[in-house]
Amino acid sequence: MASRSSKRQKFDEIWLLVGLIGINIFLALPINLGPLQTGALMDGLKLSSSQAGVVGTIEPLIFSIVLVCFPRLPRRFGTRTLGVFGLTGAIIGNVASGMSDSFATICFWRLFVGASTGLVALAGFAALATAARVDRMSALVTVVVTLVGVGVVVVGGNVTQEGGFRWLFWFSAAISIGCAVIATALPERRNETGPPLRLSTVGRSPLAIGTVAYLFAGGAVWPFVERIGVKSGLTVSQVGEALGFTLLAGLAAGVAALALAKPGRERTLAVAGILCFGGGCAMLTLSTTPAVYISSLVVMFFFFVFVGPFLTALAMKVDGTGGLAAAIMGWSTLISSLAPAVSGRLVEGDQFDRMIWLVLASTIVGVVVLARGKLVAHSVPPQPETASAYPSARSDP
Template sequence: MKPDSKAILTAIFVGIIGAESFLVQPGLVGGLVDHRGLTPGEAGFVASADMFGMAVASFVISLIITRISWRTLLWPSAMAIMLGNALCFYLTDPTALFAVRLIAGAGYGGFVSLSFATMGRSATPEKTFGVYITLCLVYGALGLYLMPAMLAWNGIEAVLWFFILFPLVALPFLRFFPHGGEAEGASAAHKGYRVGAMIWGAALAAIFAYFLAQGAVWAYLDRIGVAGGLRVADVGSALALCSIAGIFGATAATVQKGRFGRLWPLLCGISLSVGSLAFLVGRQDYLPYVLACSVFNFAWNYIHPFLLSIMADLDDTGRFMIWTAGLQTLGLAVGPMIAALFITPTNFEMVNLFAGTLFVVSLLLMLRAAYATGREARLA
C-alpha cells in the first residue's frame, strides 16, 4: 500500500527537520571557528558528528523497521535532537562537542531515514524527492542568509536554540506518519535481493562515493571563500545565493519527472560538479565564487532526486532506502574528516581534487548498477 498524501507531506516535513543542521553546515562551521575558537579542521570534525550519528541511527533502524512502528520511532528521535543540541551550549572542546552532537545526529538520522523510506514508497519518487530537496534548499538559503545576523546577535547559541525548537513544530503532525508494518514490507521483501548483491553493492558504493565528495567540499565552502580573501558577510550572501541555485536544480529534476531518462541528467550533473571545483581554488573574487558555488549546488541538487529514485526502483521494502540514507550521511560525515587531512587555513586544492575523482567514480558505479537492473532502475 502506497502512503497517502498526508503521510508524504509529513515525511517531507520530517525530512527537512532531520537535515536542519547539515543544510546550514558551512555557516555552522564558520560559527564554530569565529565564536568558539576552533580551527577549520576542528570545526569540520565537530560538524561531521551529526552525520556519523545519522548514519549509525539509520543502520540500526534498518534492522528493526519491520518490528517497531515508524511513527513510534520518531518520538525518541525528536528528543535526541533537542537533547543533543541543548548539551552543546557553551562547550568549546572539540571532542566534547563531537560527543554531544552524536546524540543530535542520532535523532536526525531517525527523522531522515524514516522519511526517506516513506518517500521512496510514493507513486512518483522522483517527483517526491525533488519536492523534498527543493524545500530543503529553501530552508538552507534562508538559514545561510540569516546565520551571520544570528551569530552576530547571540553567537552560536542563537543557532542552537533554533535547532532545538524546530522539531517541536513537527510533533503535532506525527500522527499522519505511516506506521510502516510487516505486511507491507513482507509483500516486497525479496525484491531488493533479487537484484543481486553485486548490483546492490555497486549502487550503495556509488551513493557513498558521491556524498563523500559532497561532504568534503560542502563543509568548507565558507572557509574556501574566506581563505580566498572574501569577507564573512560576502561569503554568507554567496552561500545563500548558491542555495537558491540548488533550488532551481531540484525543481528542474522535479519538473522533468523522468522525461529525459536518468543517463543524461547524471552525466550533465557530474560534469558540472567536477567543472565547478576547478574555480574554487586560490584567490576568490565575489562573482566567480558565487558562480562556482551556484553551479556546484545546482548540480548536486539536480542529480540527487535521480540518484534516490534509482535506489527506490531497486527496492520496495524501505530497508534499502534507509541504508541509502545511512550511507549518504556517512559519506557526508567522513568527507569533512578526510578533507581536514588535506587542508591548511589557506589551501583547499587537494580537497577539490579528491572530490572530483570521487564524483567520477560514483557515476561509473551507479551506471553499472542501473544498467544491470534493466527496468528496475530506468536510465532511459
C-alpha cells in the same frame, strides 16, 4: 462509500504531507547550517581545522550507522512516535551543544544529535513509503523545504555572526521545536519492510560505488564553505545570505530534471550531472572572489539536486523494492562522513585549494564507474503481502 473513502485518503495525504514537511525541514538543517558550524566552532572553541573536521564527521557518521543498522525501528514504534522522539533528542542535543566549552564535549553532543537525526530520518522514509504517489509527495516536500531553507540559511548566517556557535546551535534547537510540533501530523504507521540487502550486494554495485565517490567529493568541501567564503572576501552573515539565495538553484534543478526525465536517459543525465557537480566543487576550492564563490555554489546546488532523481531511478531499475536506493543512501552517508576529516588534514590553515585533487579524484571515480559499470538487476525473494490500507492516518493501528 467510494466518495467517502476518496475524501479520507486525500485527508490522510494532506496530514502526511504536513508531517513530512516538518521532518524534512529538520533533516535539511545539516546541509543549510553545516557550513556555518565549522567556522563558528573554529572561532568560538579555538578548534583546529582537523578538530573541526572531526566534529563535522562524527555527526553524519552516527546518523548513517543508525540508518543502516536499525531500519525496522519505525515498524516497532510507529512513524510519528519515532519521529517526535528523535526530534526531542535533537532539541536536547542542540541546546547542550550551545553550552559546550571543549572539543570532547562538543563531540559527545554532536554524536547525540546525529543519532537522534537518524531516528527522524527512519521515521520520515517509512512515512513517505505509504504515500499514494511517492514521487509527487517528494516533489511537493522538496519545494517547500527548499523555500524554507533560504530563510533558515539567511537567518542562520546573521545569528552566527552575532552569537557564534552557541547561538547557531540554539537556533537549530528552536527550529527543531517547530519541526517537532509539525511532525505530530505524521500518521502513526508501522509498516513491514523487506529484508535488507546484503552488504556484499551493495558493495559490488557500480551505482553504489559511483554515488559514494561523488558524494565524497561534496562532503570534503561542504564543511569548509563558510571559511572559503570568508577567504573570498565575504562576512559570515554574507556567506549565510549567499547560501540561502543559491538554494533557489535547487528549485530550478527540480524543474530541469522533470523536463529532461525520459526512460533510458537516466544514466547519461546522472553522469553529466555528477561531472558538473564535481566541477563546481573544484571551482569552489579555488575561489578567491565573491563572484567565483557564489557561482561555484550555484553550480553545486543545481547539480546536487538535479542528479538525485536520476540516481534514484537507476536504483529502482536495479531493485524495484527500493531496498538498494535506501542501502546506497545509508552507506554513501557513512563513507562520505569521513570526507571532512580527510579534507581537514589537507587544509591546515586556509589552503583550501589543496582539496582540489581529492575532489577531482572522487568525481572521476564516480563518473567512470557509473558510466562504464554494468547495472545488474537484483533478485529479491518474494515477500508476504501486508495490508497497505489504514482506517485513519491519524489513529494508531
